[in-house]
Amino acid sequence: MKRRDLIHALAALGLTSVPLSSLASAKAPHILWRNAWNTNNIGDIGHVPGALALLRRYIPEARITLWVHKDLVIRGEIARLGRVADGALDAGTIHRRVFPDLEIVSGEIDASGATSNAALEAAVASADVMVIGSGAGILEPAALLSFHRRTGRPIGMFGITTDSFNFTYFNDGERSADVQALRAASFVFTRERTSLRLLGGADVDGPLGASVDDPATPVNETINRQALSLDLSGVNADFVPDSTFAFDARDDARAAAFMKAQGLVSGKFICVVPRHRWTPTGTKTRQGDSREVYNALYLKADHDKLKTAIIDYLRAPGHGGHKVALVPETVYVVELLGLLLKEGLPEDVAARVVVRDSYWLPDEAASLFAQAQAVLSIENHSPIIAAAVGTPFLMVHQPEDSIKADMFRDIGLGDWYIPDINRASGADISAALMAILRDLPKARRRLARAMTGVQERHAFGMRYLRQVIGLPQR
Structure with missing residues (x-):
């Protein structure tokens, strides 16, 4: 987006009070990173600082907006279960320590591309790419597709799992938002190679499944990721480990x-x-x-x-x-x-x-x-x-x-x-x-x-992201 176009967009949103000097950063590539799935476990919290550490190292010229799925402050039932005072822990403090200029937005985008608040609208309007960060599945395929259809700009997935039993949904075939997002993505980086095998059509659990039901127990224990009937060979997939491996906050x-x-x-x-x-x-x-x-x-x-x-x-x-x-x-x-x-x-x-x-x-x-x-x-x-x-x-x-x-x-x-x-x-x-x-x-x-091997794969993933947004390799 050109500077004058951004000014017009901000004016339409009632944001013309933003100092013009801050608009200079609009020239930097803008990455919209969708992550922060939950605060009820330190793993979901840790994905984000790890990703930010990688972005800070490999794409330092970029402007980063974190689009959070959940409130970063631990409150309510989560605080009660964790035996901490309401609001006493804030994951955002770690994120900003790793990346001080981080912008954080929340909210939703609908199928037409309309956003639920002005801050998210500005982020979507100006982002050069939208990336789903590490997590258990694609998690936000509809949001990825809405961003892509509205803007025509690339989307990607960094360090995810595509598990047909637990997290990723293939049962609806081509109508599945997960499948459509996989096909539309410029890159799909999975955090384990088993996901790649699954996308390639393998029955990763074998004919008996990963866990077979024991009739002596009162629960159904059967777990089996059968080979997919879809041909996903055209998906640009590769192995890039979970971003939490790059966690460096203390x-x-x-x-x-x-x-x-x-x-x-x-x-x-x-x-x-x-x-x-x-x-x-x-x-x-x-x-x-x-x-x-x-x-x-x-x-x-x-x-x-x-x-x-x-x-x-x-x-x-x-x-x-x-x-x-x-x-x-x-x-x-x-x-x-x-x-x-x-x-x-x-x-x-x-x-x-x-x-x-x-x-x-x-x-x-x-x-x-x-x-x-x-x-x-x-x-x-x-x-x-x-x-x-x-x-x-x-x-x-x-x-x-x-x-x-x-x-x-x-x-x-x-x-x-x-x-x-x-x-x-x-x-x-x-x-x-x-x-x-x-x-x-x-x-x-x-x-x-x-x-060292993890860092090499992270570097590969970040270099590819640089290429997607048109930046020269460093």
Whole structure:
């Protein structure tokens, strides 16, 4: 958009009070980044600062507008579940610390291209490209298509998962907004190669599925991503890891205060992160069952396996002064941390297990993980944040949690990834964790090599985005 056209557009929106000097930035390429899906887990928060760090590094001349899906301030039910004061945590503080000139908008765009507020209208009118950031699926295909149809400008997806069971919808064929967005996108970068295989027509779960129903249980456990009947070979797809791998924000002061209060010593503790099989939102699962019933069936069994690893870690030779910190990735587990992972432990072990009693932001998590020996997690993004600060991890995957965790194989750390908790014992998990801890310098060197590969793929993705908006390569 030319400067005079922008002035006219702003006037039409009643925004002529904007100083003309600020319009000089309109000459810079403008990227509209759609992200910030939720604040109920630190992974969804962490996507954004990671993406902003990449944009800051690789496209520093661009103007960035973040189009948020949810309020960045943690309030209401999320604050209550997380045991924090209403409004006390604001994810936006991290985003602006990473990218001080960040513009943030919210709102909706309808099928005709009409926007719900003036700030979003100005962003859509002036953006050179719209990008869906990392997340579980395309998430906003209708918004992508509305932007593209209205402006004729490119759209793309950066570090997403296209999971035909959990998040991405192909059942309506060519009428599916997801399919239309995939076809319209200038680039589709998936955060694991399994999504690429699925888009290429593979039955990624095999003929028996990723999880087969057990008739002895009261829930339907069948999970199967059958080969797509659509030909999506024309989609411009490639592998670019989750943007959270580029997370570089820290809150060392809060982490230090937590460590002091809990008696944690740098290099003498691990962090352990629990997870429900399905996020307990009250809706049904993809299989049609109550989430409460489904989760209750596995909650104790899953976390008893982690308890085995906790016991073995704290009783290992040379670990007499070590501790375990139980920490959340989601608000839903804050009140359950002790119940799931501390209660029932032998007395000598339980005495050295500390529990975080409130929710936190990913910058504090990063600072704590940086002081830990390792992170043991059933959630996906705590290991990613650990990797970003150079701390080894063990990721234990539940089959209900989509194909996104296959990313750990793709970056070369497949033996730090237990692909199916149903098929692993507590002894298996403990052995994998202790194998990492046996030679931590070697593990850290290996992680550094893996992160070099991640950074190369991130650089590829950002160079491609530069090309899409007509910028020369740097």
